[in-house]
Amino acid sequence: MSTPGATGLILEEGLLFEQSVPGRIGFSLPAPDVPETDPKTKLSKNILRQKEAALPEISEVDSVRHFVRLSQQNYCKDAGLFPLGSCTMKYNPKTTEAAARISGFANSHPLASPEAMQGNLKLIYELQNYLAEISGMDFVTPWPAAGSHGELTGMLMIRAYHTAKGNPRKKVIIPDSAHGTNPASAAICQYDVVTLPSNKDGILTADAVKAVMDDNVAALMVTNPNTLGIFEENIQEICEIVHKKGGLVYCDGANLNALLGIVKLGEAGIDVLHFNLHKTFSTPHGGGGPGAGPVGVKKKLEPFLPTPLIIKENGTFKVERERPQSIGRVKAYFGNFGMLVRAYAYIREFGPQGLRHISEMAVLNSNYIRKGLEGAYHLPYSKPSLHECVFSDKFQKEKEIKTLDISKRLMDYGFHPFTIYFPLIVHGAMMIEPTESEPKASLDQFIEAMQKIAKECEENPELVKKAPHNTFRSRLDEVKAARELKLRWTV
Amino acid sequence: MRYIPHTNEEIQAMLKSQGKRSIDELFQSIPDSLIQNEPLKLPAAMDEMTLLHHMESLAGENHTLSRSRSCLGGGVYRHYIPSAVGDLIRRSEFLTPYTPYQPEIAQGTLQVMFEFQTMVAEMYGMEVANASLYDGSTALAEAVLMARRIGKNRKTVLIPLAIHPEYRQVVQTILQGFGDHLVETPYAANGGIDRGSLNDYLNEDLAACIIPYPNFFGIVEETRDIIEKVHAAGGLVIFCVQEPLSLGLFESPGAYGADIVCGEGQSLGLSPSFGGPFVGLFASKNEFVRQMPGRLCGMTTDSKGRRGFVLTLSTREQHIRREKATSNICTNQALCATQMTIYLSLLGKQGFKKLAELNWQKAEYAKQKLAAVPGVRLTHPESATFNEFVLTLPRPADTVLSELRKSGFDGGIPLERWYRSLHHCLLVNVTELNSKEDIDALAVELKGALQS
Structure with missing residues (x-):
């Protein structure tokens, strides 16, 4: 067997601005059919643009070549395994893309009258119900634009809940082991963050929660399965402890891909949960968004x-714009609607058994990789894991090789690296999430590449330390980028 | 299942290699009491053909009118999108990677980010721009949070009532935890900022004054006087741009002296899509770059000295700074930013200016035609507008709109939805997509609707 990595022809491509030629245009401007009034005759000079925006002047051919060439410099999920842990890089169906581009959705205007937008409202309403069923929550708001926006929305609701009871808590x-977005979102809601250590098995214990829980705690934010891929088995007891002191439990749903049809987190005692539609429900990652981060809540948070x-009334969908206790609007219009269309179509294509099959195969794939790499790489936590597994660079450190080096060397074998240096509780973490999309053959190739790298670390460490060798660019100087700070093109 | 490749034989082989007999054993770490034994109560699976048919019929329950006969704007603008944009944005290499954490194999995404940052900075007339936020409304909330960080003990933020009302609501939501002074300032009779209302706040507590440009009434206002006073009081000026195409014609916020500029990028190559996904634009003066929210792409070199791009200044961000980060944002709107970059590369320097002029000319023509209908008048006749303006009708706007819909026109947006006193006012948007013929026909229908 061999791995897919090989050198290929990738073309060098300058910046758009460097290709600009005065007078060139790539746009077909419509002919004016109204009087061509000169703006200068009707508008004050004070308000007219003096210095034109230096946008590039290129033809359509130039533009198409430019973006095709740049695209070829990217590795992507459609090209192969992309085991970025915690990001759930699964295959993005072409059908859901086609669905989102149906003109009735794509050209619908958010400020049209609700009577004219019944199809959109129905889709959103149904999707809310599907997500509530999947998670065991009572209500779902679909508006947050991404996971961290969902966290913020959820934490604002938690704050409003406590405030309504007389004290927002502190x-x-x-x-x-949490994602950095958790403390960052809590901080925007003016909460002080108390960091809770995981135990030697990589999970939270009821005693640890009990020790920090008091009636000034608004919420506990957990991720389940956690960022080690391990299920928080004490979750029910932990929720009870938090609830007893009047607190709420927030769950980061980043890892929901392990639990579809298997566990309803709402039944475990979770009060608020966000979904990452771009992860679990495969609305594409787009090079870093757009995502969507709907939030599910229990009944007590509904107001x-x-x-x-x-609102559905006699078969008609209505938009309720104001509610007395609502936290208010978190985004203009109707969320990242195009992503909701994709997630809806994804759920409809899979159906109940299909969704469960997703999680089963995601967990099978991850455990297959875990087994395949045990021994070659250090596994800091031996507890069973679900959809992702976390190794460390402990064995390779003896040859002064770090996780970063291993990840770069993996590119030479034709794979996108895993998530590195996260979670923070594992020194030199390598967080691997293959997802359900990968066939056994591609997992075998990945394992083979990782095994070869482990061997290279022993026999030819310099090869690994200087990797990647086959990529379009070799290691980039991040220190220089931060020191010399060049964030835009200038003449 | 076509997206999951495993055959039964493979599943068995993979289980066996792990010493497992069944799939259920993979989930043994989960307490039994939590394991679901019943299937989810969801509709049954669909094949592709049935699914797309279902999606089309759902979309068909919307009544989206011909683009030329719609005058809906209000922060979401209908513009022509060249075929090349749709074609390029569908490429797997843009659609299916993630945030470029591994720059050696993500130079395409990174270079586009760098070009996007340059274009936003150029359009806004600012020194530096980030790689995108969610949308215009959340970008404004981030701008306010940033101004407060810079202002340290300064708390007051002035937000005009004539800014996009949903943007204002988002700022209120996100700032509620801070429990301090978000002051709504009224609009004057001409639809612009009421100067007098600002005076009480020009002091050492002023963190920022927001200037909508254009505002929700479509008005583009010269505010050098305000900027001077805000700066003299030590506050920052935040410009919020809901229709960036207007900057092809009107002076850039940077040229006026704006400190932070934010806004929406949808009108530059993204379809209305019921309000999202769009792209939040964000720029500032260089001196504030370390307080910026969101991703930044910077130029550097690789170990062989070749030019390349990386994400930079990540010490501002949540994955490093956690609760002390400048924002909680992680995933942003990279694909939408790419789409806007492609669109602007085609439109170019000349196109940006000419298309802006054409929009203004169309709107000026429509203003004159519609205001000539008996009983109808321009609400702000003295104010400059871009491609959107307000009409005062002799009757409540929503009743007139229902009449117009019957004749196949989306005549605009009733302002009463957000401004109770404006129940006779209609917000009309006209772009290059509205032909003269349809504008003329709308005037005839409006006359008819008012007579009926």
């Missing part, structure tokens, strides 16, 4: 849901 407990709400 603290939020967050495990040391605080953000506006607008979609």
Whole structure:
């Protein structure tokens, strides 16, 4: 067997601005059919643009070549395994893309009258119900634009809940293994963050939560399965402890791909949960968004849901724009609607058994890789993991090789690297999430590449330390980028 | 299942290699009490053909009118999108990677980010721009948070009532935890900022004054007097641009002296899509770059000295700074930013200016035609507007709109939805997509609707 990595022809491509030629244009401007009034005759000079924006002047051919060439410099999921842990890089169906581009969706205007937008409102309403069923939550708001926006929305609801009871409380407990967005979102809601250590098995214990839980704690934010891919088995007891002191439990749903049809987190005692539609429900990652981060809540939080709400009355869908206790609007219009269309279509194509099959195969694939790499790489936590597994560079460090080097060398074999240096509780973490999309053959290739690298670390460490060798660019100087700070093109 | 490749034989082989007998054993770490035994109560799976048919019929329950006969704007603008944009943006290499954490194999995404940052900075007339935020409304909230960080003990933020009302609501939501002074300032009779209302706040507590440009009434206002006073009081000036095409014709916020500029990028190559996904634009003066939210792409070199791009200044961000980060944002709107970059590369320097002029000319023509209908008048006749303006009708706007819909026109947006006192006012948007013929026909229908 061999791995897919090989050198290929990737073309050098300058910046758009460097290709600009005065007078050239790539746009077919419509002929004016109204009087061509000169703006200068009707508008004050004070308000007219003096210095034109230096946008490039190129032809359509130039533009198409430019973007095709740049695209070829990217590795992408459609090209192969992309095991970025915690990001759930699964295959993005072409059918859901086609669905989102149907003119009735793509050209619908958010400020049209609700009577004219019944199809959109129905889709959103149904999607809310599907997500509630999948998670065991009572209500879902679909508006947040990404996971961290969902966290912010959820934490604002938690704050509103406590405020309505007379005291917003002061603290939020967050495990040391959490995503950085958790504390950042809690901080915007003016909460002090209390960091909670995981135990030697990589999970939270009821005793650890009990020790920090008091009636000034607004919420505990957990991720389940956590960022080591391990299920928080004490979750029910932990929720009870938090609830007893009047607190709420927020769950970061980044890792929901492990639990579809298998666990409903709402039944475990979770009060607020966000979904990452771009992860679990495969609305594409787009090079870093757009995503969508709907939030599910239990009934007690329903009065605080953000506006607008979609209400079904006698078979007609209405938009409720104001509610007395709502936290208010979190985004203009109707969220990242195009992403909601994709997620809806994805759920409809899979159906209930299909969704469960996703999680089963995602967990099977991850465990297959875990087994295949055990021994070659250090596994810091031996507890069973679900959809992702986390190794460290402990064995390779003896040859002064770091996780970064291993990840760069993996590119030479034709794979995107895993997530590196996260979670923070594992020194030199390598977080691997293959997802359900990968066939056994591609997992075998990946394992083979990782095994070869482990061997190279022993026999030819310099090869690994200087990797990648076959890529379009070799290692980039990040220190220089931050020191010399060049964030835009200038003449 | 076509997206999951495993055959039964493979599943068995993979289980066996792990010493497992069944799939259920993979989930043994989950307490039994939590394992679902019943299937999810969801509709049954669909094949592709049935699914797309279902999606089309759902979309068909919307009544989206011909683009030339729609005058809906209000922060979401209908513009022509060249075929090349749709074609390029569908490329797997843009659609299916993630944030470029591994720059050696993500130079395409990174270079586009760098070009996007340059274009936003150029359009806004600013020194530096980031790689995108979610949309215009959340970008404004981030601008306010940034101004507060820079202002340290300064708390007051002035937000005009004539800014996009949903943007204002988002700022209110996100700032509620801070429990301080978000002051709504009224609009004057001409639809612009009421100068007098600002005076009480020009002091050492002023963090920022927001200037909508154009505002929700379509008005583009010269505000050098305000900027001077805000700066003299030590506050920052935030410009918020809901229709960036207007900057092809009107002076850039940077040229006026703006400190932070934010806004929406949808009108530059993205379809309305019921309000999202769009792209939040964000720029500032260089001196504030370390307080910026969101991703930044910077130029550097590789170990062989070749030019390349990387994400930079990540010490501002949540994955490093956690609760002390400048924002909680992680995933942003990279694909939408790419789409806007492609669109602007085609439109170019000349196109940006000419298309802006054409929009203004169309709107000026429509103003004159529609205001000539008996009983109809321009609400702000003295104010400059771009491609959107307000009409005062002799009757409540929503009743007139229902009449117009019957004749196949989306005549605009009733302002009463956000401004109770403006129940006779209609917000009309006209772009290059509205032909003269349809504008003339709308005037005839409006006359008819008002007579009925």
